Amino acid sequence: MVMDTAIAYEKVRRIIDEMNLDAILITDRYNMRYIASYRGEGVIVLAGSGKTVITDSRYTEQVQRECEGYECADIAGKGYVACISSILDGQRKNSGNLRVGFENLSISYREYSEYSTGISGVEWISLDGKLDSLREIKTDEEIENIHTAESIGDKAFSHILEYLRPGITEKDVALELEYHMKKNGAEGLSFDTIAASGMNSSMPHAIPTDKTLNKGDFLTMDFGCIYEGYCSDMTRTVAIGKASDSMKYVYDTVLKAQTESMNMIKPGVRCNDVDAVARRIIADAGYGDCFGHGLGHSVGLFIHENPRFSPKCDDILKPGMVITVEPGIYIPGQFGVRIEDLVVVTEDGYRNLTGSEKKLIEI
Template sequence: MEQRLSYLKQHLQQNDIGMAFIQGKANLFYFTGFRCEPHERLVSLMVFPNAEPCLVCPNMEVSLAKEAGWQLDIIGYSDHENPWEKIQQFTSDISFQGTMLGIEGELLSFSRAEQLKNAFPLTEWTKLDNIFMDLRLIKNEKEISVLREAAKLADFGVEVGVHALQSGRTEMEILSMIEFELKRKGISEMSFGTLVLSGEQSANPHGKPSMKTIQKGEFILFDLGVVLEGYCSDITRTVGFGAISDEQQKIYNTVLKAQLDTLEMCKEGTILGELDRKARSIITDAGYGDFFPHRIGHGLGTEVHELPSLNENNSDVLKVGMCFTIEPGIYVPSVGGVRIEDDVLITTDGYECLTAYPKELQMIK
């Protein structure tokens, strides 16, 4: 954390920014090691160019912040107190006034912006989103180690789901079995709402699991991930339940080829947009181009969706230490959908698949 804060302070000094005001959950964790769900209460980090940073949080969270490793100043407040008054007092003591204020432009709410304006009426604002994203883009060895373990737990979640497939069970029942077993392993937070989608439901990339009973002859799509020590995993696997049609088999084989061929391009120096174009060309040539509606992947780290964005127009290049997903899909109404997704790390030798659950088509009887 100290190195990250030092880099940010250097940026503030070089750009005449008097304070960075950070309140996004992922960025707070990245700079403090403290991850919490504040609800409507203010939790923020103030970083200054020439003074020690300060964390602001409710009194009920102070001990948790210290347990997470934060050893610098903390402004605690009770529910009957106004944290902004305490912030104004603290910043006046370190002579912060009338200078540039750095914010998270993509995350700052209107009401929180109004409170900032009232607290610091003479400041101009500048967005720091790109600085935060650039810092988070390249993972260090400690981060990679956690991401590997998070990926293993995602593999385990899919394994539980596949073993739970049984005629008469509903999507929600299978979903609950997956999350129950992950909680038994100590996972308290999923990266996002777990998906178990069957039949026509699987043709919706972000469908909503329901009380639908799974049926023979359907695709069953699992999409899930866990949060482990603040870092996210994300895996998708699709299996056949009972016998499937020739068209379903073709769809699956097309997605698998698109995924495998795209993975082989994952190495330092590859243009990100080329990954999307590669998978899209394979799917289009097979006649399913209109049924691949999303990008090939997204970055992975303290958020399940972060930079880089692997869309066809991205001209950035892959760098060692980047972690992201590769997840082509085909979704045909009335037939079903297939998505195959892995978590990928760029290494000096090419790439490493962090997720390892088998991708060859499984037929569950």
């Protein structure tokens, strides 16, 4: 479903009013898509009632197609600084400085230096992630897009179960997952696919190699795709052949940690309290030192959004947040297990957007 950006634009207008800004520069690619449906390169300037995408000739037609209600300014012969300065000059009502908000988390020091020295009469105001925070609570349309992306991943997982066998490589697995997702409607990948077997599975973000799958291996697959700009994310760990008793114990511990932490999810609960449930279960099983990462992260236009399930995040869960639950145990030199689902917080709990089987599968 193609997003209606009017709601996002009104949210940004409220920030402009609350911060008493004369204009705002949007440079983060995900915020540009969220606010204007724009998928190209450039800068968006909101000044007064004006809405302008500044870019180069490669994207001018794209702006016309994607950004309804926006003007397009071509930097040809001028550059970004001159174009921005020209737009801001149109907002000057007196000799005082304009208050212009900018995304300090998404521009380089060089870019900031060019703006601050090349555009006079401006007080630059750091937004400090305020635009990113607008994306924390998803609309029904956004949730539908994420669910569609996750369903494409579910289909890829069902397919890969028929494909897996001893002798194929981790790279084979990753490529097959990616091909199947793109073949079934994905416009791209949420992140680089992880397919890690045997000892490699003890590395949470292992890169697929030419290592072959062998009987007695765990295989962890972490993958996701993009649909209408929105990401999916899921992880499943399966056994190639029969799993040993110790492998089953670790798997069951991870699954218990996920199940019980997910049961905590509802509006009003702190993110670090959900994380603590999974962490306690894994520690009680004797593997506390083998779970180093956070329990989960929000997902949207970008794969790693806020808030997050981690010991440091005390944000409160609210309806419409979409977040992963992905506990893991990683035993160096032996194997690792991670199980990840994607859930949306509802008015009275949560809804799981992931449909794939979670019981231990032995292939």
